[in-house]
Amino acid sequence: MDPIIDWQISRHDIKSRGQYLLETGKWADCHFLVGQEPNHQMLAGHKLILAMASPVFEAMFYGGLAEKNDPIPILDLDPSAFKSLLEYIYTDKISINSVDKACELCYGAKKYMLPHVVEQCITFLWSDLCPKNVCRAYEFAKLFEEPRLMEKCLQIMCTKSMDVIQDSSFEDVELSTIVTILDQDVLNIDSELNLFWAINKYAEKHGLCASRNHETSQSSSEHEPVASPQSPLNLDVEASSSNDQSNNQNIIGNNEHVGPAVVIANAGRQQELPTIRDAIRRIRFLSLSPQQFADGPARTNLLTQSEAFAILMNISTSNSCYPMPEGFTTNKNPRNAFTDSSPPSPIPGPSGNLAPMALRPGTTTSGLFPQHVPPPQPAPLPTKTVPAPAPAPVPSTHSDDTENPYYLEEMRNNDSNYDRKYYCRRIMRQQTECLNTSVLDCSLTFIVDRSVCITGIEVPTQVQGSTIVGNDRYSELLYAHLLDAHGSRLTYTHCNQRVQYNSMLEISFDRPVFIQRHKMYKIGVVFNKVGWYPVSQSVTKVNCDNVGFTFCVGSQSESVRDGLIRTIVFTYTRDGISYT
Template sequence: MTAAAPPPCDWQTAKKKVKERGQYLLESGIWSDCRFIVGTEPHQQVFEGHKLFLAMSSPVFEAMFYGGMAEKDPIAILDVQPDAFRALLEYIYTDRINLTSFDQACELCYGAKKYMLPHLVEECTKYLWSDLYPKNACRAYEFAKLFEEPILMEKCLNIISNQTQEVLSESSFDDVELSTILTVFDQDVLNVQSELELFTAVTRYANRHNQCAAGNPSNEASTRHPTLRDAIMKIRFLTLSPQEFAEGPATSNLLTEPEKFAILMNISSPSTTVPMPGGFSTSRVRRLQNRNPRQFEHIFAGSSSMDTSRTSMIKFYAQGGNPSAFTEESNNEVSKKLYCTRVPLRLTDCMNTSVLDCAVTFTCDKNVCVYGIQVPAQDCMESEERQSTYTELLYAHLLDADGSRLTYTHFTSRVPWRSLIDISFNRPIYIQRNKVYKVGVVLHKTGLYHVGQYPSQSMCNGVVFTFGQGRSGTGDSVRDGLIRSIIFSISPSNQNAGNAHATILMAGLPGGPTEHKFP
């Protein structure tokens, strides 16, 4: 995008609306004061912009141009496609959103996430909802999983469960990630006549990618990266008749001869002394027999808005569909948000000059649901005492022991000096007892923070959190002084027998952070 000829005299008088003037500035490039090199060769393009316009719409651009993250011009953006960046600029300058395809919506949604434009994310996500078909359901699920859009994930699973035969028959299924195939095969409700349809799809996938699962060591199913064998072991072979198995899977090289014999023996006689191969499904329940309308479809069917930075409500349902008392509105202790506060042994000052990154590993002795964390706000300087608040800008996330991101949030808001800030993740996460997790926060605002030293354990409502776990001997010491509290709820699995699973309802928290004074 290059600057055009000098604008006509008094051009402003012909533009009645702000969006018309913004469109003119974007197209003409007059008064531009920043440049972006977008995309990768040979498709790179140069875009001109106006710092004020961009910062006015995005806290990321604000930090980029007027904060501690200031970058040199021109700014290289290699992870966004030029067409998507052009559409993003058009939205910023004119409020216009012109979505024409599923692929475009995915690309634009990525850019909107990156630059914290929640309304644009919402519109892209709604477009994706309306453009879901068996052909793109798996790809949309992968997109939703990558960018942690739980409502879109659930809608994709609805289509996969209700139109499984169409999904499996699409050629696009041959290009999905193995982890997606595992998710599909994990579903208790699938619209298939028999498990042969799943096995046929896996066989086609193996041929497409020149993979062979037979003969792999059984312990490969426990490796970090999913394998084709992991998918095969989820197929419910015991729901087939001996003839179906003999004429289908038994003729395939995806199973070893001993596995074929053991499976056929178990199909023919439930009382056989021959055990099923290790890790293979022992279920004899046909998926179609369990078929009911998906339990939570009504929750998402009418969803028209969502807060992409915060989640305020979570409900747990026990197997069988009976709702438990796990809601924020309930007075039951199970649903109450709790604060595992780390009482500081000592507080020291830390000046953030650019980007301050802190994290801490932890375990807890009970299953809990983590909502977010609590971090300290800045201590004001003498020159700043005139104002009671300032604008905080940070990023926070929750990781598992392997470093995989479970949830995150971008936070920007006016907060009081010397307060504690409640940061809610995009979605609550159900975590398991005695497993190692890691919470981290990255602060982008320059200023003075109080960093603490804490005891290794803290207890709240009978739940013991142990910090600094899983890092001994690795040489990877993490600075954890900014994580003051973990916000959580006690899981229903600690109160009731049986398993539970979580359904996330997207709803914005009441405006502004919760204020707590320093001890």
């Protein structure tokens, strides 16, 4: 018996047979060129096995617009991460040994719609969080909209702040993450000087300056900066700001080949990126003593001479005639509020509910950390009362809850409007087009002024290009979900069907969800089909049959990609039931 020919005999399960096919490439009918030059690799695959695991691969190989190229270029994934995806598809094995590997693998799993791999990546990150990698994990959770992981990362940043900002990994985080840390009211630090020197070192590492500031150049020879724990350099504040802007322009310029709509979208997103100045303005200089400020921050070029003088005058006296520099915080409260040795209660794993923070006397939880509230008043003397009738149960909107059968049945029996759909269509402005080269995601926050039941949404289909002749349909592939204000998923749906170009596609969630008035919710959609989509900005308020919708809640600026969610489909709750 030839062991090479009869390799199946010695392999007793499908996993080991799949491993053999993956390792040898036997019977491979497709190939992938993965990664960027010069480190790209050629990997073999089997269309049927890949399509069995992923609806994206199914559409790629057996859809209406099946992939004709071989090899198939995959430039946005690291070869090792794509190998791990293939290993899972062929053998059910998931190998994760680092935060970077988890982030890269999760990106690929989201792209090819492998939810079990995503869950395993989140679980690994959850269990492996520490000050060294928490900023990286936070940025990952923010990018992929994992709110519970974001909240736990933020808790570690706040409770172990000194370890986080003093670790070498802090020099490589995004400026937006630094700004997020500086926006917290409670940090486990000795003083604001810890934050200031960490930002100074970050600016030094990234070379955000080009020359010395003209306001301090004359005096620098007379007064040498006082050495700090991080040995800060003198940095040119104005040059830093201009460098940030030029970097934004370079990023936009590099995207010219993908079409004007993408450049517009990227330009809007890049303009929102924070600069080193945004971080400096959040330092609570007024919580320092005059001596601390004069011996440290005032002698660096992170502040101009006029800014340093104005801040020092405001520290020295509460009635200073010099206003604080524009944009700088006037908060005088120190952040180091961890006065006891016991940290807040840990947050449970990704499948559990968020636990409340541990409370000290005279505090209550608001957001992540305790805030002071007045002491409790003495309880009133007992009086004779008549018991009030028990209120009707309110349906829960938590992601772990199922539909409330009582209300569903009552609505079906008593409300003639239950089965009638209403379409809250957003009013679009100046429509343009956006090219989806791989994965196109969008999200939309909203509130309503009357409790309703959300059943689905409408999204636009692709714009038919001039190169497509004789075919007015294509295979759409997308994922949509509805989240509550805490980021918990309430419902979701997948869509994989043939649709017409230049039309509207209505997709229904797996189950209808009751949403309460005056509470924020978020709809997210991920398109996985390459092509051009119509995008646009829209008005923020729409009334639909006595229900007022307010969109883009909590967003300082609107993205044109929000226009990919055109309509919210809903039904009414039964009259007489109030969800407050």
